[in-house]
Amino acid sequence: MDNFISEQYNLHKSKLEGFTYINHDNLYIVKTGGIIKYINLNGDLMYGGIIIKILDTDKYTTLNFLLKIGNDFRKLSYTKNYIFYSEPIKNKKKKILKELLTELFT
Numbered sequence: 001m002d003n004f005i006s007e008q009y010n011l012h013k014s015k016l017e018g019f020t021y022i023n024h025d026n027l028y029i030v031k032t033g034g035i036i037k038y039i040n041l042n043g044d045l046m047y048g049g050i051i052i053k054i055l056d057t058d059k060y061t062t063l064n065f066l067l068k069i070g071n072d073f074r075k076l077s078y079t080k081n082y083i084f085y086s087e088p089i090k091n092k093k094k095k096i097l098k099e100l101l102t103e104l105f106t
Contacts, residue, residue, distance in 0.1 A: 005039065005082045012045045019084035027063075027078075030054065033088035036067060038081040048076055048083075 009016060019037055022030060036048030049069035056064050063078040076083075 004043075008039045008043050008045070008082065011043075012039070015045060016084050019086045022078075022083040022085050029087075030065075030083075030085050031088065033090070035086040035088075036065060036076065037084045037086075038076065039084075040081050049074065 005021070009021065016037060019035075020026065020029065030051065032051050032053060034051045036051060038046050038048050040046060047069070048065070049067035051065050052068050052073065053066040054063070055066055055075065065076045065078070065083075067074045067076055
């Protein structure tokens, strides 16, 4: 992370718990159904919503996310924001259930 995003992450750390900062190296983990929060270039932390679709496959210059926020749809630019991602809630629930069952039966 560069200095700006490190400072912003530390400032908003409690609100970003459970979220992973997305960069070129881990962009592959982003999936539809996941949840996005982002920090814009002004340093404002924004709730981005649920990823509906990943647009423009040129991952480093024109990548955009189509997000659903309530009844609204928005396009979010990867290059103009610092993206934080959390996996879909159903995946988290599956992991927790699996851990509980493993604990009960071992």
